[in-house]
Amino acid sequence: MQIVVYSCWTNMQNKIRVAPLAGESLGTRSMCTFVETKDVKILLDAGVSLAPIRFGLPPHPKEYEAIIESRGRIEEKAQEADVVTISHYHFDHHTPSFIDWACNWTSPGTAQKIYENKLVLLKNPKANINASQRRRGWVFAKTGGKFARKLEVADGKVFEFGDTSVRFSGPVFHGSEDTMLGWVLTTIIEHGNEKVMFAPDVQGPMHDVALKTIIAEKPQLLIIGGPPVYLMDFRVPEQQIQKGLESLARLARTVPLIILEHHLLRAEGWREQAKTVFEAARKSGHKVVSAAEFLGKEDDLLEAKRKKLFETEPPGRGFMKWSKLQLPARMLVKPPI
Secondary structure (H helix, E strand, O other): OOOOOEEOOOOOOOOOEEEEOOOHHHOOEOOOEEEEOOOOEEEEOOOOEOOOOEOOEOOOHHHHHHHHHHHHHHHHHHHHOOEEEEOOOOOOOOOOOOOEOOOOOEOOOHHHHHHOOOEEEEOOOOOOOOHHHHHHHHHHHHOHHHHOOEEEEOOOOEEEEOOEEEEEOOOEEOOOOOOOOOEEOOEEEEEOOEEEEEEOOOOOOOOHHHHHHHHHHOOOEEEEEOOOHHHEOOOEOHHHHHHHHHHHHHHHHHOOEEEEEHHHHHOOOHHHHOHHHHHHHHHHOOEEEOHHHHOOOOOOOOOOOHHHHHHHOOOOHHHHHHHOOOHHHHHHOOOOO
16 A cells, blocks of 8 residues: 655645645544654554444444555554654554454554554653543553553653654643643654644644644644534533634634644534634635645545435445444454445
Protein backbone atom coordinates (compact mmCIF):
# COMPACT_ATOMS: atom_id res chain seq x y z
CA MET A 1 0.00 0.00 0.00
CA GLN A 2 1.79 3.11 -1.19
CA ILE A 3 1.33 6.27 0.86
CA VAL A 4 2.21 9.65 -0.53
CA VAL A 5 3.71 12.14 1.91
CA TYR A 6 2.42 15.54 0.88
CA SER A 7 4.14 18.85 1.38
CA CYS A 8 2.25 20.81 4.00
CA TRP A 9 2.34 23.94 1.88
CA THR A 10 3.52 24.84 -1.58
CA ASN A 11 4.97 28.31 -1.25
CA MET A 12 7.83 27.48 1.11
CA GLN A 13 10.90 25.26 1.06
CA ASN A 14 9.05 22.07 2.07
CA LYS A 15 11.36 21.22 4.94
CA ILE A 16 8.46 19.57 6.77
CA ARG A 17 6.19 17.10 5.00
CA VAL A 18 2.85 15.91 6.30
CA ALA A 19 0.51 13.01 5.50
CA PRO A 20 -2.80 12.47 7.31
CA LEU A 21 -3.29 8.70 7.68
CA ALA A 22 -6.74 8.49 9.28
CA GLY A 23 -9.56 10.79 10.29
CA GLU A 24 -13.28 11.40 10.12
CA SER A 25 -13.02 12.71 6.57
CA LEU A 26 -11.31 9.40 5.69
CA GLY A 27 -14.09 7.33 7.28
CA THR A 28 -12.89 6.67 10.84
CA ARG A 29 -12.35 8.34 14.20
CA SER A 30 -8.73 9.46 14.32
CA MET A 31 -6.27 12.28 13.80
CA CYS A 32 -3.24 10.09 13.07
CA THR A 33 -0.68 12.00 11.01
CA PHE A 34 2.81 11.23 9.70
CA VAL A 35 5.31 14.10 9.75
CA GLU A 36 8.76 13.95 8.19
CA THR A 37 11.83 16.19 8.10
CA LYS A 38 15.35 15.32 6.97
CA ASP A 39 16.16 14.56 10.63
CA VAL A 40 13.22 12.58 11.99
CA LYS A 41 10.01 10.78 11.07
CA ILE A 42 7.17 11.15 13.54
CA LEU A 43 3.90 9.24 13.82
CA LEU A 44 1.44 11.43 15.70
CA ASP A 45 -1.33 9.76 17.74
CA ALA A 46 -1.28 6.30 16.17
CA GLY A 47 -4.84 5.24 16.95
CA VAL A 48 -8.05 4.72 15.00
CA SER A 49 -11.54 3.70 16.11
CA LEU A 50 -15.19 3.40 15.14
CA ALA A 51 -18.14 4.58 17.19
CA PRO A 52 -19.70 1.43 18.73
CA ILE A 53 -23.21 2.90 18.38
CA ARG A 54 -24.43 5.88 16.34
CA PHE A 55 -28.06 6.51 15.42
CA GLY A 56 -28.75 3.32 17.37
CA LEU A 57 -26.66 1.34 14.86
CA PRO A 58 -23.27 -0.40 14.93
CA PRO A 59 -20.63 0.53 12.32
CA HIS A 60 -21.60 -0.20 8.71
CA PRO A 61 -19.41 -2.63 6.68
CA LYS A 62 -18.00 0.36 4.79
CA GLU A 63 -16.69 1.70 8.10
CA TYR A 64 -14.92 -1.58 8.72
CA GLU A 65 -13.37 -1.37 5.27
CA ALA A 66 -12.16 2.13 6.15
CA ILE A 67 -10.65 1.13 9.48
CA ILE A 68 -8.85 -1.81 7.88
CA GLU A 69 -7.34 0.55 5.32
CA SER A 70 -6.44 3.09 8.02
CA ARG A 71 -4.80 0.44 10.19
CA GLY A 72 -2.77 -0.63 7.18
CA ARG A 73 -1.55 2.91 6.54
CA ILE A 74 -0.68 3.44 10.20
CA GLU A 75 1.20 0.16 10.49
CA GLU A 76 3.10 0.84 7.27
CA LYS A 77 4.21 4.30 8.36
CA ALA A 78 5.09 2.96 11.82
CA GLN A 79 7.78 0.89 10.15
CA GLU A 80 9.41 4.12 8.93
CA ALA A 81 8.86 6.23 12.05
CA ASP A 82 11.57 7.04 14.58
CA VAL A 83 9.13 8.58 17.05
CA VAL A 84 5.51 7.82 17.97
CA THR A 85 3.50 10.26 20.11
CA ILE A 86 0.49 9.84 22.41
CA SER A 87 -1.31 13.10 23.18
CA HIS A 88 -3.80 11.32 25.47
CA TYR A 89 -5.11 7.83 26.09
CA HIS A 90 -8.32 7.61 24.09
CA PHE A 91 -8.23 4.67 21.71
CA ASP A 92 -8.57 6.83 18.61
CA HIS A 93 -5.23 8.40 19.64
CA HIS A 94 -3.22 5.38 20.75
CA THR A 95 -3.40 1.67 19.98
CA PRO A 96 -4.35 -0.83 22.70
CA SER A 97 -3.10 -4.42 22.95
CA PHE A 98 -6.35 -6.35 23.40
CA ILE A 99 -8.62 -8.07 20.91
CA ASP A 100 -11.28 -5.71 19.60
CA TRP A 101 -12.60 -6.22 16.08
CA ALA A 102 -15.78 -4.24 16.85
CA CYS A 103 -14.40 -0.74 17.49
CA ASN A 104 -10.60 -0.56 17.30
CA TRP A 105 -9.64 -3.38 14.90
CA THR A 106 -6.87 -4.60 17.21
CA SER A 107 -5.31 -7.80 18.45
CA PRO A 108 -2.48 -8.27 20.97
CA GLY A 109 0.09 -7.89 18.18
CA THR A 110 -1.29 -4.67 16.69
CA ALA A 111 0.33 -2.32 19.19
CA GLN A 112 3.64 -4.14 18.92
CA LYS A 113 3.75 -3.39 15.18
CA ILE A 114 3.38 0.31 15.93
CA TYR A 115 5.49 0.90 19.04
CA GLU A 116 8.27 -1.69 18.79
CA ASN A 117 11.76 -0.12 18.97
CA LYS A 118 10.32 3.41 18.86
CA LEU A 119 10.91 6.41 21.05
CA VAL A 120 7.41 6.96 22.40
CA LEU A 121 6.76 10.50 23.62
CA LEU A 122 3.60 10.41 25.68
CA LYS A 123 1.22 12.28 27.91
CA ASN A 124 2.12 11.89 31.58
CA PRO A 125 -0.14 9.02 32.74
CA LYS A 126 0.06 10.12 36.38
CA ALA A 127 -0.57 13.88 36.36
CA ASN A 128 -3.32 16.06 34.87
CA ILE A 129 -5.25 13.00 33.86
CA ASN A 130 -8.67 11.55 34.61
CA ALA A 131 -9.22 8.12 36.13
CA SER A 132 -10.00 6.19 32.94
CA GLN A 133 -7.01 7.57 31.06
CA ARG A 134 -4.74 7.02 34.08
CA ARG A 135 -5.64 3.34 33.94
CA ARG A 136 -5.22 3.18 30.17
CA GLY A 137 -1.81 4.81 30.47
CA TRP A 138 -0.77 2.24 33.05
CA VAL A 139 -2.04 -0.61 30.88
CA PHE A 140 -0.24 0.77 27.83
CA ALA A 141 3.09 0.85 29.65
CA LYS A 142 2.63 -2.83 30.62
CA THR A 143 1.49 -3.97 27.15
CA GLY A 144 2.18 -2.14 23.89
CA GLY A 145 4.60 0.24 25.57
CA LYS A 146 6.89 -2.55 26.71
CA PHE A 147 7.99 -3.02 23.10
CA ALA A 148 9.16 0.59 22.78
CA ARG A 149 12.83 1.47 22.75
CA LYS A 150 11.97 4.10 25.34
CA LEU A 151 8.87 5.63 26.90
CA GLU A 152 9.33 9.26 27.83
CA VAL A 153 6.83 11.66 29.39
CA ALA A 154 6.58 14.65 27.05
CA ASP A 155 4.47 17.20 28.95
CA GLY A 156 6.05 20.65 28.45
CA LYS A 157 9.30 19.21 27.07
CA VAL A 158 11.47 19.87 24.02
CA PHE A 159 13.23 17.16 22.00
CA GLU A 160 15.91 17.91 19.41
CA PHE A 161 16.59 15.73 16.38
CA GLY A 162 19.36 17.34 14.35
CA ASP A 163 17.93 20.61 13.11
CA THR A 164 14.36 19.62 13.96
CA SER A 165 12.70 20.62 17.22
CA VAL A 166 9.73 18.68 18.60
CA ARG A 167 8.05 20.51 21.46
CA PHE A 168 5.05 19.65 23.58
CA SER A 169 2.74 22.02 25.41
CA GLY A 170 1.76 21.50 28.96
CA PRO A 171 -1.60 19.73 29.37
CA VAL A 172 -4.59 21.63 27.98
CA PHE A 173 -8.24 20.70 28.36
CA HIS A 174 -9.87 18.12 26.11
CA GLY A 175 -12.57 20.65 25.29
CA SER A 176 -14.04 23.03 27.84
CA GLU A 177 -12.54 23.99 31.18
CA ASP A 178 -12.61 21.23 33.80
CA THR A 179 -14.10 18.75 31.34
CA MET A 180 -14.47 15.19 32.58
CA LEU A 181 -12.60 14.10 29.43
CA GLY A 182 -9.31 15.30 30.94
CA TRP A 183 -6.27 16.83 29.27
CA VAL A 184 -4.25 16.50 26.06
CA LEU A 185 -0.86 17.65 24.78
CA THR A 186 -0.28 19.68 21.64
CA THR A 187 2.84 19.06 19.55
CA ILE A 188 4.94 21.63 17.68
CA ILE A 189 7.37 20.45 15.00
CA GLU A 190 9.79 23.09 13.76
CA HIS A 191 12.51 22.93 11.15
CA GLY A 192 14.16 26.06 9.86
CA ASN A 193 11.48 28.66 9.22
CA GLU A 194 8.65 26.12 8.98
CA LYS A 195 6.37 25.08 11.80
CA VAL A 196 3.57 22.52 12.08
CA MET A 197 1.33 22.33 15.15
CA PHE A 198 -0.79 19.33 16.06
CA ALA A 199 -3.66 20.16 18.44
CA PRO A 200 -5.88 17.10 18.82
CA ASP A 201 -9.16 17.09 20.74
CA VAL A 202 -9.00 20.68 21.96
CA GLN A 203 -12.41 20.99 20.26
CA GLY A 204 -11.93 24.36 18.66
CA PRO A 205 -10.40 25.04 21.12
CA MET A 206 -13.13 25.61 23.66
CA HIS A 207 -10.72 26.83 26.34
CA ASP A 208 -8.84 30.13 26.22
CA VAL A 209 -5.54 28.68 27.45
CA ALA A 210 -5.43 26.27 24.53
CA LEU A 211 -6.35 29.07 22.12
CA LYS A 212 -3.61 31.33 23.45
CA THR A 213 -1.13 28.46 23.28
CA ILE A 214 -1.84 27.97 19.57
CA ILE A 215 -1.86 31.67 18.67
CA ALA A 216 1.46 32.21 20.46
CA GLU A 217 3.13 29.51 18.35
CA LYS A 218 2.19 31.10 14.99
CA PRO A 219 2.31 27.85 12.98
CA GLN A 220 2.08 27.91 9.21
CA LEU A 221 0.12 24.65 9.34
CA LEU A 222 -2.25 23.75 12.17
CA ILE A 223 -3.83 20.30 12.45
CA ILE A 224 -6.73 20.67 14.88
CA GLY A 225 -9.87 18.95 16.10
CA GLY A 226 -13.09 20.93 15.97
CA PRO A 227 -16.03 21.01 18.42
CA PRO A 228 -18.54 18.12 18.54
CA VAL A 229 -21.55 19.81 16.94
CA TYR A 230 -23.28 16.40 16.78
CA LEU A 231 -23.47 16.45 20.59
CA MET A 232 -24.83 19.99 20.90
CA ASP A 233 -27.51 20.31 23.59
CA PHE A 234 -27.25 16.56 24.16
CA ARG A 235 -23.94 16.23 25.97
CA VAL A 236 -22.32 19.58 25.17
CA PRO A 237 -24.01 22.96 25.73
CA GLU A 238 -24.49 25.12 22.64
CA GLN A 239 -22.48 27.89 24.30
CA GLN A 240 -19.40 25.67 24.42
CA ILE A 241 -19.85 24.61 20.78
CA GLN A 242 -20.09 28.25 19.72
CA LYS A 243 -16.97 29.05 21.74
CA GLY A 244 -15.09 26.36 19.82
CA LEU A 245 -16.31 27.68 16.47
CA GLU A 246 -15.41 31.27 17.41
CA SER A 247 -11.91 30.12 18.34
CA LEU A 248 -11.56 28.33 15.01
CA ALA A 249 -12.62 31.48 13.15
CA ARG A 250 -10.00 33.45 15.04
CA LEU A 251 -7.35 30.87 14.16
CA ALA A 252 -8.44 30.89 10.51
CA ARG A 253 -7.60 34.60 10.43
CA THR A 254 -4.07 34.00 11.72
CA VAL A 255 -2.93 30.57 10.46
CA PRO A 256 -2.24 30.22 6.70
CA LEU A 257 -3.38 26.59 6.48
CA ILE A 258 -5.59 24.58 8.85
CA ILE A 259 -6.40 20.90 8.57
CA LEU A 260 -9.69 20.72 10.45
CA GLU A 261 -10.77 17.27 11.58
CA HIS A 262 -12.20 14.96 14.18
CA HIS A 263 -15.32 15.66 16.32
CA LEU A 264 -16.67 18.41 14.06
CA LEU A 265 -16.76 16.06 11.07
CA ARG A 266 -19.07 13.59 12.79
CA ALA A 267 -21.98 15.69 11.49
CA GLU A 268 -22.87 15.75 7.78
CA GLY A 269 -23.65 19.46 7.97
CA TRP A 270 -20.34 20.42 9.54
CA ARG A 271 -19.37 22.81 6.77
CA GLU A 272 -22.54 24.83 7.27
CA GLN A 273 -22.00 24.79 11.03
CA ALA A 274 -18.45 26.09 10.45
CA LYS A 275 -19.27 28.61 7.71
CA THR A 276 -17.88 31.51 9.79
CA VAL A 277 -14.57 29.64 9.97
CA PHE A 278 -14.34 29.23 6.20
CA GLU A 279 -15.40 32.84 5.66
CA ALA A 280 -12.70 34.08 8.08
CA ALA A 281 -10.08 32.07 6.21
CA ARG A 282 -11.27 33.30 2.80
CA LYS A 283 -11.16 36.95 3.82
CA SER A 284 -7.63 36.47 5.18
CA GLY A 285 -6.34 34.64 2.12
CA HIS A 286 -5.94 31.47 4.17
CA LYS A 287 -7.26 27.92 3.74
CA VAL A 288 -9.18 25.50 5.92
CA VAL A 289 -9.37 21.92 4.63
CA SER A 290 -10.23 18.47 5.89
CA ALA A 291 -7.58 15.74 5.93
CA ALA A 292 -9.18 14.23 2.84
CA GLU A 293 -9.04 17.54 0.97
CA PHE A 294 -5.42 17.99 1.97
CA LEU A 295 -4.74 14.65 0.29
CA GLY A 296 -6.67 15.65 -2.82
CA LYS A 297 -9.65 13.44 -1.99
CA GLU A 298 -13.34 13.97 -1.25
CA ASP A 299 -14.66 13.72 2.30
CA ASP A 300 -15.98 10.29 3.22
CA LEU A 301 -17.94 10.93 6.42
CA LEU A 302 -18.99 7.36 7.03
CA GLU A 303 -19.99 7.73 10.68
CA ALA A 304 -22.12 10.77 9.93
CA LYS A 305 -23.77 8.84 7.07
CA ARG A 306 -24.22 5.59 9.01
CA LYS A 307 -28.01 5.70 9.15
CA LYS A 308 -28.22 6.41 5.41
CA LEU A 309 -25.74 3.64 4.64
CA PHE A 310 -27.86 1.07 6.46
CA GLU A 311 -30.85 2.24 4.44
CA THR A 312 -29.24 2.49 1.01
CA GLU A 313 -26.67 -0.32 1.30
CA PRO A 314 -28.17 -2.78 3.80
CA PRO A 315 -25.62 -5.32 5.06
CA GLY A 316 -26.04 -9.04 4.45
CA ARG A 317 -27.72 -11.47 6.83
CA GLY A 318 -24.43 -12.71 8.31
CA PHE A 319 -23.31 -9.21 9.21
CA MET A 320 -26.66 -8.33 10.76
CA LYS A 321 -26.58 -11.51 12.85
CA TRP A 322 -23.08 -10.62 14.05
CA SER A 323 -24.15 -7.02 14.78
CA LYS A 324 -26.84 -8.20 17.19
CA LEU A 325 -24.28 -9.84 19.48
CA GLN A 326 -23.44 -8.00 22.67
CA LEU A 327 -20.37 -5.76 22.30
CA PRO A 328 -17.98 -8.00 24.30
CA ALA A 329 -18.85 -10.89 21.97
CA ARG A 330 -18.49 -8.73 18.84
CA MET A 331 -15.05 -7.61 19.99
CA LEU A 332 -13.78 -11.20 19.81
CA VAL A 333 -15.06 -12.07 16.32
CA LYS A 334 -14.27 -10.23 13.09
CA PRO A 335 -17.42 -9.00 11.35
CA PRO A 336 -18.37 -10.89 8.17
CA ILE A 337 -17.86 -8.10 5.66
